[in-house]
Amino acid sequence: MGRYIVRRLLLLIPVVLGVTFLTFLLIRIIPGDIVTRMMGVTIANNPETRALILSELGLDRPLLEQYVWWLGRIFLQGDFGYSFIHGGPVIDQILSRGPVTLQLGLMSMAIAIAIGVPLGVLSAVKRGTALDLLARIFALLGISTPSFFTGTLIVVFGAIWFPKVTTLGYVPFTEAPWESLSRMLWPALALGLGIGAIILRYTRSSVLEVLGEDYVLTARAKGLPEAAVVFVHALKSALIPVITAIGLWSAFLVSGAVILEEVFAIPGLGRLVLSAIENRDYPIIQGTVLFLSLVVALVILVADLLVAAVDPRVRLH
Amino acid sequence: MRMRRPSLFALLGLRAASRASGGGGARPAGSGRFVDHVRRDPATMLGLVIVTTLILVAIFAPWIATYEANQNAGAILARPGWEYPFGTNFQGRDLFSRVVLGSRNSLSVAFPSVALAVAIGLPVGMLVGFIGGRVDSAFLRLFDILFALPTILFAIALVAYLGPSLENLILTIAILYIPRVAMVARGPTLSVKTREFVLAARSFGAGSLRILRQHILPNIMAPVLVESSLLLSEALLTEAALSFLGLGVQPPEPSWGADLGKGRQFMELGAHQVIFPGLMIMVAVFGFNLLGDGLRDYFDPRIRRQR
Numbered sequence: 001m002g003r004y005i006v007r008r009l010l011l012l013i014p015v016v017l018g019v020t021f022l023t024f025l026l027i028r029i030i031p032g033d034i035v036t037r038m039m040g041v042t043i044a045n046n047p048e049t050r051a052l053i054l055s056e057l058g059l060d061r062p063l064l065e066q067y068v069w070w071l072g073r074i075f076l077q078g079d080f081g082y083s084f085i086h087g088g089p090v091i092d093q094i095l096s097r098g099p100v101t102l103q104l105g106l107m108s109m110a111i112a113i114a115i116g117v118p119l120g121v122l123s124a125v126k127r128g129t130a131l132d133l134l135a136r137i138f139a140l141l142g143i144s145t146p147s148f149f150t151g152t153l154i155v156v157f158g159a160i161w162f163p164k165v166t167t168l169g170y171v172p173f174t175e176a177p178w179e180s181l182s183r184m185l186w187p188a189l190a191l192g193l194g195i196g197a198i199i200l201r202y203t204r205s206s207v208l209e210v211l212g213e214d215y216v217l218t219a220r221a222k223g224l225p226e227a228a229v230v231f232v233h234a235l236k237s238a239l240i241p242v243i244t245a246i247g248l249w250s251a252f253l254v255s256g257a258v259i260l261e262e263v264f265a266i267p268g269l270g271r272l273v274l275s276a277i278e279n280r281d282y283p284i285i286q287g288t289v290l291f292l293s294l295v296v297a298l299v300i301l302v303a304d305l306l307v308a309a310v311d312p313r314v315r316l317h
Numbered sequence: 318m319r320m321r322r323p324s325l326f327a328l329l330g331l332r333a334a335s336r337a338s339g340g341g342g343a344r345p346a347g348s349g350r351f352v353d354h355v356r357r358d359p360a361t362m363l364g365l366v367i368v369t370t371l372i373l374v375a376i377f378a379p380w381i382a383t384y385e386a387n388q389n390a391g392a393i394l395a396r397p398g399w400e401y402p403f404g405t406n407f408q409g410r411d412l413f414s415r416v417v418l419g420s421r422n423s424l425s426v427a428f429p430s431v432a433l434a435v436a437i438g439l440p441v442g443m444l445v446g447f448i449g450g451r452v453d454s455a456f457l458r459l460f461d462i463l464f465a466l467p468t469i470l471f472a473i474a475l476v477a478y479l480g481p482s483l484e485n486l487i488l489t490i491a492i493l494y495i496p497r498v499a500m501v502a503r504g505p506t507l508s509v510k511t512r513e514f515v516l517a518a519r520s521f522g523a524g525s526l527r528i529l530r531q532h533i534l535p536n537i538m539a540p541v542l543v544e545s546s547l548l549l550s551e552a553l554l555t556e557a558a559l560s561f562l563g564l565g566v567q568p569p570e571p572s573w574g575a576d577l578g579k580g581r582q583f584m585e586l587g588a589h590q591v592i593f594p595g596l597m598i599m600v601a602v603f604g605f606n607l608l609g610d611g612l613r614d615y616f617d618p619r620i621r622r623q624r
Contacts, residue, residue: 014462015458015462018458018459018461018462019462019466140603140606140610141599141603143602143606144550144599144600144602144606145599145602146554146558146599146602148558149591149595149598149599152577152584152595153592155584156584156585156588156591157588160588251467251468252468254467255468256469258467258469258470259469259562263581274473277474277477278477289466289467289470292467293466293467296467
């Protein structure tokens, strides 16, 4: 197991390097001029001042050199650089807004798993019944409804019908934990319903497949009660691929969080990066995407390690 | 390790389709006519009806719409009723007409972007799978990277670079989906290329290009077709999301996503402004999903028995 973990951690390096380099390249080909944004048109049009600012920011050097510089400072000094627009350290922004997005992500994932896994198992075990039909209709509607539509509906009808219950706006968890959780519940629900529907469909087909395997047939032939067949024999191997899938869906979750932060006016990383893209604030975009991709890569890693812990075939492969 | 990771098919709830294509014979896995399958399965029928209706509405939109998209219909924020079935927005524009005309924009982003993704992703995936070895491992590594990326941020950055226009929206969504199509084409290619009929063709002196076109392509079309119909639903969602954020179709052009986003500004004055554009997105995506599920079941008889 130890060797497996080390191998997986090493594999993380090229992934993170690749993500950061892609981001680096992409944001530098976005047109729009940082000097104009910082100093206004008059100064930006003066070639000497312009050159001075560009060299001050390090933007006159070759692209690869800029990249190595940026990465080196992060890993050697923990320095993510400074925002081009307001001058504050990028790491401060990430540290203050990161927990907000993480809270939204974790709560959404918890809701999604709480809905998707049990309903998926039930739907597979009770295949062909009314319950199965209902669960599948719910799943189809869930994957067809954009989270920003669910979110908007919650905002609209929450305000009209239940103004007392649906208090929106963000409160930090550390200040008022209960208040924070209950306010974040709504955006988390909007996001979690959609992902829960995906997990439901996936769990259902995974359980259905395992229920058709020979060893399940054997268990039934031994005369085991159906509950024992499902919970002791089938579920363990059926849920292993579900864990991996949930890990992979965390990237999707981050995308959803970015939009929902906009809908619910939550001051998280999503809104930070949206405004940074608009302002061509490179250090903020780079730092945030690096942070978010690291989180996603780590979640995928944790899911894989969980799978390896349960399934010896994986770590011995 | 890698083998245990679920394929994209699996992630989309399509385990069976990938298995069918992997183990499929020389013929595409579908048996019987699709029409018969549709007749037996009401869900697929519903999907087909929704998608067909949607396409017809988009084609005949100018004749169905009662007002022009940006015409003042004579009442601001009117409630839905006889005169204005979906009500009017804060600019007095008829929402029914905007939703009908908006279908053109949605479909004319979704179809070309998926077509473009397939046109590039399919040959790339086939080649990667066919060559195998190092090329294949390098591709998988790249795919790992793309999977860890928050795609919406990439789409936003790309649209910001290219500028918000219909063509650029198509290009952006296509770029996002190329690796997905390639991944779906790669899997079955890997397994089909080792089968006897491919070896036989090679022993008769068939070149690589001929083998790819004549023997491998027909065998991987089923999963690619299923993936395409699901990508269509996703493309609709992505276009709506980008337009919702103000980065896609630009107002005053009618677009479901943009109208939903705009409607939020005055939503306390009439929820119909967000409900109807949102419902249209839902129904359209629902239709393509049903159709995709139906196609998958058609190509994989095993799943059909399970139901």
